[in-house]
Amino acid sequence: MLLKTMKSRLILHIDMDAFFASIEQFDNPDFRGKPVVVGADPKGGKGRGVVSTASYEARKFGIHSAMPISKAYRLCPDALYVRPRMRRYVEVSKRIMEILSEFSPLIEQVSIDEAFLDCTGTERLFGNPVDIGKKIKGRIFKELGLKSSIGIASSKSVAKILSDLSKPDGLLYCEPGKEKELLSQLDIKYLWGAGEKTVQILRKHGFNKIGDIAESDGKELIRIFGVSGKKLWELANGIDDREVVNIRVRKSIGREITFQEDVDDLETLEKTILYLVDRIAYSMAEEGIMGKTVTLKIRFEDFTTFTRSKTLNRYTDFVEDIKNVAVEKLHEFNIDKERKRVRLLGVSVSNLIFKGTDGEYLSGLQRELFVPEGDEKEKVQKVLHAMKKQFGDIVKRAIFINGEDHNDYN
Amino acid sequence: MNIIADKKQLSKQLSLADSITSTRSSLPILSNVLIEGKDNKLYITSSNLETGIRVSGNVDVQDEGSIVVSGRKLLSIIRELPDSNILLKTDSNKLLVKSLDSSINAKFTLLGVDRESFPVVKTEIDGSEFVVDAEILRSMIKKVIFSISQDESKYALTGVFMEIYDGKLAMVATDGKRLALVEKELSDIGVEDDGSMIPDEGVIVPKTALSELLKYSFEDQNVSIGFSKNQIFIKYDNVSMVSNLIEGKFPDYKKIIPVDRENFFIVDRETFLSAIKRVSVLVDEAFKRVKLSILPGRMIVSTQSQTMGGAEEEIPIEYGGEDIDIALNYQYMLECLREIDSEAVVVDFEDSERAITVKGREEKGYLNIIMPMKISF
DSSP: OOHHHHHHHOEEEEEEEHHHHHHHHHHHHGTTTTOOESOOGGGGOOOOOEEEOOOOHHHTTTTTSBBBBHHHHHHOOSSSSOOHHHHHHHHHHHHHHHHHHHHOOOOOEEETTEEEEEOOOOOOHOOSSSHHHHHHHHHHHHOOOOOOEEEEEEEEHHHHHHHHHHHSSEEOOOOOOOOHHHHTSSSSGGGTTTHHHHHHHHHHHTTTTTHHHHHHHHHOOOOTTTTTHHHHHHHHHHHOOOOOOOOOSSSSEEEEEEEEEEEEOOHHHHHHHHHHHHHHHHHHHHEEEEEEEEEEEEEEETOOEEEEEEEEEEOOOOHHHHHHHHHHHHTOOOHHTTTEEEEEEEEEEEEEEETTTTTTTTTGGGGGOOOOOOOOHHHHHHHHHHHHHGGGGGGOOOOGSSOOOOOOOO | OOEEEHHHHHHHHHHHTTTOSSSSOOOOOGGGEEEEEETTTTEEEEEEESSEEEEEEEEEEEEOEEEEEEHHHHHHHHHHHHHEEEEEEEEETEEEEEOOOOOOOOOEEEEOSSSTTTTOOEEEESSSSSEEEEEHHHHHHHHGGGGSSSOOOOOSSSEEEEEETTTTTEEEOSSSSEEEEEEETTTTOOOOOOOOOOOOEEEEHHHHHHHHHOOOSSSEEEEEEEEOOSSEEEEEETTTEEOOOOSSOOOOGGGGGGOOOOOEEEEEEEOOOOOOOHGGGSSTTTTTTEEEETTTTEEEEEETTTTTTEEEEEEEEESSSEEEEEEHHHEHHHHHHOOSSSEEEEEESSSSSEEEEEEEETOSSSSEOOOBOOOOO
């Protein structure tokens, strides 16, 4: 702790430019230099859904993320509208993280196309901060053909603001000690942590530049925003000691299957759920996470798709718990009675927490009065996971031994 | 069917019956109630498959008969009508509802649903029954019901366990992390056990039936209770309730009740309760953990949250032993302190890891056990 406060940190925020659209342009040379919109099907202007990412060429027409696709279509009917290919984007994202890991082991992936990197102490290896940034940008472009923007500073929030300002294809560095000066002239909308609502309120109170906030005595902010007011004041003054935390932010973990032939018998569906949940629980154990919300996704032969969720009152990574909820939700569809045929089945777990710093699951803080009933099954699960790790997928539950093999997606 | 009933009575009967109809059930029929007029009585029955309730009331029955209609809709209609007699009349598969108040001239027709698919709700006790005082029963339920598990996967813990032993009626609820136990001498509640009161191995009564009793305001203080193999029958005033018992094995709670504890502290209930309430304002709601630092003559209740800050409060206690820290879920402590009928509370413990017990110093037959949380503040 002491060392860290004495020595200034070197934090990079790497943000990919128009990530999905750029991948599409790289993969399809015909798209290059043209407006590309990744998102829902515009259906000649009648489409529902929103824009996921617009290429810089499309942005010139005023198209941006989260805009209704119908509006985008009105702005630029000639743009190339493509559906997202998440698997491809995830693959590219993974590769980017691998590249980043060559520069520092301390990576915090914030989203699919954005990460913080703590490069403190790597200057001797890679050169001065700007050199490091240039090297990273170069590596990503050379290998994946994608442009990125990088902000470099002594804190996460300043690095984030700089990458934002440098877009597209930019690189900005703030020398330690100059944070406050740099921030002071910026509009408050750049302040990381201040959302649209907060910005509105700030403006109402006469704060327009980040400097206005930094210059205030902080009391008014605390009066307006409570504890977060203090945070805003600190951020405006370039004070941000949040560390780059080595976890991947995951919102959910799930698996799904599209059946070769539509299925209408409950037993097969329940077996499939167990199969999916086994895999989910394995990944959860691998990543050291537990979840609270279980969601069942079901698509019938006519492509109508439903999701049903239930939130447990505790975190779990336990096959039985997840399976029970998924099966319970499955039964709500009256598949047996109404003879519905199922095309796709998926299970996911969300509301996740990571292993605590002391190596214990946070929810494991509470001790139990009785030896839990699930104890035996829990042991089985642990052994099963250990075996799977060693021997791979040939380790199966007995009920799957004579079964046909499923096609496992994502 | 053709009956005339008083509006207030009708609306009371209906709202009682409707309180257990299930709106979220997979069986749509269960959102309805069965209306029956016979023997100059109106019977309204509802069920959510687990619990069934039948509420009777004296009415003027001109023609006997029955119909199944939406209880909620019927109740909404009745509530809108003036305080005088109401006519309920069936016409093939429709229920006609009309106020007999001359000041309004309104008519409602509710479509009935298939009578055959409405579940049979058996509300007559077959076998012996015993009578307990409503207030005693209620106070016992209140002292344990908060410890019932919300976790459907721990099915056996989603109800209150009832049994008779050593001439006492015991009720126990636990969610696996804390436990509440209340017991009363049968002689104190005016019951004589002939050995058939409650099945020997005890029963687990689901929460719904018990919450109904907590909500209800009794006119007659006598409540009859009886059991069949897998059901409990509860009768009070003009209500007959039946509920499926929870099948499953309730854990052997007697085994975990700590005995021969040497370490304990005594604290004023109000003081302790307020301190926990105040300190818990800044508790991390994901874990709800507070720390009790027990020191000679005083205790520090504290909490620390990574996102919000922390709080601590010192209160006086009677204690002369060694310093010890115990962390626990503040809600468990709050909930049991609220139910203790005693000015002073005795908390005994072994160490930071084993269960603590919480009792009223002047209250017999009520015990709470709370399992601590790990300390790593």
